[in-house]
Amino acid sequence: MITIPHSAQAKLFQDAQSAALEQLERHAPGFGTGFPDDTATDGVYRLRQAPGFPRGANVGWTTGFWTGMGWLAYELSGRGVFREWAQSHYPSFASRMALRTDLDHHDLGFLYGPSVAAFGITGDVRHRALALEAAQVLAERFLPAAGVIQAWGRIGDRADRRDQGRIIIDTLMNLPLLHWAAAQTGDVRYGDAARAHLARSLALLVRPDGSSAHSCHIDLDSGAALRISTVQGHGSDSCWARGQAWGIYGLALNHRHAPGQGARDGPHAPDALEVACRMADHLLARLPDDGVCQWDLALDWRGGQQRDSSASAIAVCGLLELAAQLPLGARGQHYREAALHMLQGLAAGYAAPPGPGRGLLLHGVYSWPEARGVDEANLWGDYYYLEALARVNAGWRSYWRGGGQGGNPAQPGHAAA
Numbered sequence: 091m092i093t094i095p096h097s098a099q100a101k102l103f104q105d106a107q108s109a110a111l112e113q114l115e116r117h118a119p120g121f122g123t124g125f126p127d128d129t130a131t132d133g134v135y136r137l138r139q140a141p142g143f144p145r146g147a148n149v150g151w152t153t154g155f156w157t158g159m160g161w162l163a164y165e166l167s168g169r170g171v172f173r174e175w176a177q178s179h180y181p182s183f184a185s186r187m188a189l190r191t192d193l194d195h196h197d198l199g200f201l202y203g204p205s206v207a208a209f210g211i212t213g214d215v216r217h218r219a220l221a222l223e224a225a226q227v228l229a230e231r232f233l234p235a236a237g238v239i240q241a242w243g244r245i246g247d248r249a250d251r252r253d254q255g256r257i258i259i260d261t262l263m264n265l266p267l268l269h270w271a272a273a274q275t276g277d278v279r280y281g282d283a284a285r286a287h288l289a290r291s292l293a294l295l296v297r298p299d300g301s302s303a304h305s306c307h308i309d310l311d312s313g314a315a316l317r318i319s320t321v322q323g324h325g326s327d328s329c330w331a332r333g334q335a336w337g338i339y340g341l342a343l344n345h346r347h348a349p350g351q352g353a354r355d356g357p358h359a360p361d362a363l364e365v366a367c368r369m370a371d372h373l374l375a376r377l378p379d380d381g382v383c384q385w386d387l388a389l390d391w392r393g394g395q396q397r398d399s400s401a402s403a404i405a406v407c408g409l410l411e412l413a414a415q416l417p418l419g420a421r422g423q424h425y426r427e428a429a430l431h432m433l434q435g436l437a438a439g440y441a442a443p444p445g446p447g448r449g450l451l452l453h454g455v456y457s458w459p460e461a462r463g464v465d466e467a468n469l470w471g472d473y474y475y476l477e478a479l480a481r482v483n484a485g486w487r488s489y490w491r492g493g494g495q496g497g498n499p500a501q502p503g504h505a506a507a
């Protein structure tokens with residue numbers, strides 16, 4: 091890929107952000123308090139359809155990205171239309187929590203992370219209360235004997251052989267909600283559960299070459315690892331690109347909550363930040379020229395396989411977070427440059443044309459093996475694309491930093507550089 095001069099790259103990113111905000115401004119009145127499906131269909135988002143629920147209902151694992159884009163857009167632009175749009179989703183998330191609608195899974199951080207953001211931005215304690223409830227629901231998924239958070243399915247349903255005791259790499263992204271709750275409440279059990287899950291994920295899901303497995307089943311009583319598998323990757327021994335991206339970003343966000351991991355788990359326990367670097371190196375070594383990864387990194391990258399733009403968008407944010415966490419110096423700079431190269435590829439070649447209902451980023455993949463959302467925009471890809479642009483254009487920082495205060499301290503529309 092041609093490396094363009096810094097000033098041209100900066101303009102590309104600014105223009106991409108403006109286009110994204112314009113597109114979101116079209117969505118706000120179009121969808122109102124309803125939610126689109128996880129992915130576009132034939133290039134267009136439509137109101138969510140889930141059996142047994144009204145159209146546009148708040149179910150599934152991705153609705154937080156929609157609301158999260160509203161808050162991000164508000165932080166970037168200071169425009170009330172975005173704030174009101176994001177705020178208008180509050181009753182839906184509150185009622186979902188009160189009724190425990192479709193919350194038997196680990197994605198509580200993705201769903202209620204925007205509540206943490208909203209609390210930081212507005213100071214409205216109802217958002218804080220909601221996020222704390224979400225952390226409690228997530229913590230209830232912790233299986234003490236196995237030392238892990240079960241990804242999917244009802245806890246304690248021993249007949250469910252598919253999901254009982256199963257962990258997935260994606261969960262690393264939901265652990266910051268537990269650390270946030272620990273900081274907010276002083277209850278160390280949240281942080282202990284997150285640290286235990288992190289340690290087991292490092293041991294079971296990340297391979298010595300820096301690639302990752304999607305999933306591992308663990309015996310509920312003994313805690314023994316039973317088998318490695320995948321749902322969305324090419325195979326149990328392959329490296330699903332989005333899982334790898336979740337891993338890089340999740341480890342970068344979590345590592346500072348795991349000091350002493352080495353002391354507790356022995357001198358050879360892996361350091362989360364070092365593992366994140368290894369995972370980043372593995373992904374970066376398998377990028378096609380335009381910097382946008384294929385849906386599974388184990389596939390020959392010269393083979394013209396389907397890309398997953400959403401994996402790339404997540405990886406960009408992960409690499410930028412990694413660069414920010416590393417000590418100042420060449421190593422961090424290397425990951426930042428790599429992130430900019432990947433973001434350039436997305437902004438130059440994958441940004442969706444404007445239009446009603448269109449996503450932000452073309453050519454994402456939800457699940458290739460299930461032929462689901464292949465070569466479409468998807469909500470998480472759009473969210474992390476916007477976050478990546480916010481990071482490089484406006485110095486946006488994660489909601490999960492420090493004590494997890496949420497929101498950026500700068501004035502909306504004038505985020506710190």
Ligand code: GLY
Pocket residue numbers: 260322332456
């Ligand atoms: N966390 C689910 C996915 O990435 O598809």
